[in-house]
Amino acid sequence: xxxVVSRLTSMAGGRRRPTTTPIARLARAVGVVALAALVAWEGxxxxxxxxxxxxxxxxxxxxxLLALVAGRSRQRASSRTWAGGIVRMLREAAVWSVLxxxxxxxxxxxxVAQSHSLPTLSRILGAVTDHDWGRALVFAAWLVLGLYLTLxxxxxxxxxxxxxxxxxxxxxxxxx
Amino acid sequence: xxxxxxxxxxIGAAWLVWLVASRLVRPLPGIDAVxxxxxxxxxxxxxxxxxxxxxxxxxxxxxx
Numbered sequence: 001x002x003x004v005v006s007r008l009t010s011m012a013g014g015r016r017r018p019t020t021t022p023i024a025r026l027a028r029a030v031g032v033v034a035l036a037a038l039v040a041w042e043g044x045x046x047x048x049x050x051x052x053x054x055x056x057x058x059x060x061x062x063x064x065l066l067a068l069v070a071g072r073s074r075q076r077a078s079s080r081t082w083a084g085g086i087v088r089m090l091r092e093a094a095v096w097s098v099l100x101x102x103x104x105x106x107x108x109x110x111x112v113a114q115s116h117s118l119p120t121l122s123r124i125l126g127a128v129t130d131h132d133w134g135r136a137l138v139f140a141a142w143l144v145l146g147l148y149l150t151l152x153x154x155x156x157x158x159x160x161x162x163x164x165x166x167x168x169x170x171x172x173x174x175x176x
Numbered sequence: 177x178x179x180x181x182x183x184x185x186x187i188g189a190a191w192l193v194w195l196v197a198s199r200l201v202r203p204l205p206g207i208d209a210v211x212x213x214x215x216x217x218x219x220x221x222x223x224x225x226x227x228x229x230x231x232x233x234x235x236x237x238x239x240x
Contacts, residue, residue, distance in 0.1 A: 042236070047236065047237065047238070048237075052236060052237055053237045056232055056233055056236045056237050057233075057237075059232070060229045060232065060233070063225065063228075063229075064225065064229075067221065067225060071218075071221070075216075075217055075218050075221070076216050076217070077216045077217045078217060078218075079217045079218050079219035079220075081217065082216050082217030082219055082220050083217075083219060086220075089210075089213045092205060093205045093209065093210050093213075095194055095204075096194070096205065096207060096210050099187070099190055099191055099194060102187055102190075103187055103191075106183055106184070106187060110180055115180075116178075117178040117179055117180055118178070118179065118180035119178070119180050119181065119184070121184070122234055122235055124184060125235060126235075129235060129236070135236070138235065138236075139236060142228070142231070142232050142235070142236075145228060146225070146228050146229075146232070148211075149211075149215065149221065149224050149225050149228055150225070152212075152215055153212050153215035153216065
């Protein structure tokens with residue numbers, strides 16, 4: 001798991017940065033242990049418990065705050081530029097677009113039908129998360145994905161200072 | 177096997193086939209390219225994070 005965190009940290013900077021100080025290494029190790037403990041604890045919680053709701057909500061709020069702090073002035077393109085290119089992007093990845101649309105549509109249709117013969121995706125996944133180990137495993141995957149969506153693909157401060165890094169469009173500033 | 181389970185199996189198989197195909201055939205964009213494209217701007221990142229948050233809340237806090 002430490003390598004995952006290391007990769008996520010390096011992605012936040014746009015490149016791999018060596019850990020330099022013992023304090024930074026210690027902080028990283030403490031972070032990994034804390035995340036592992038959170039995953040193990042979350043696995044033991046029931047779906048309807050107040051602790052489960054509070055912890056999931058806390059993770060979501062923390063990730064959003066981290067996105068705002070870590071991403072300030074480090075987004076590769078402005079939202080306007082990105083929105084202008086979204087159709088081209090969806091066309092280039094047409095098969096993925098169809099697969100994602102089919103998955104969401106069928107899930108929605110199954111949800112509306114409310115029939116045992118038409119299970120939703122979350123009911124299928126619920127068969128896994130009903131078990132402690134399954135809930136912990138899926139929660140860990142969800143947590144790692146959230147950290148990637150927060151820290152990944154940022155414009156690194158090193159690259160920015162040196163005028164290097166991938167070609168970028170007009171950078172956005174501040175928050176969303 | 178119910179109708180719903182069969183459709184999910186088909187959708188899952190299609191995902192698997194295209195995941196492998198996009199890995200093996202270089203010009204085809206992988207799912208990672210799609211995710212990265214969403215992370216290119218604040219708007220895309222917020223949309224991705226909103227979907228992630230909703231999925232987590234539903235999966236870990238509500239009845240599936």
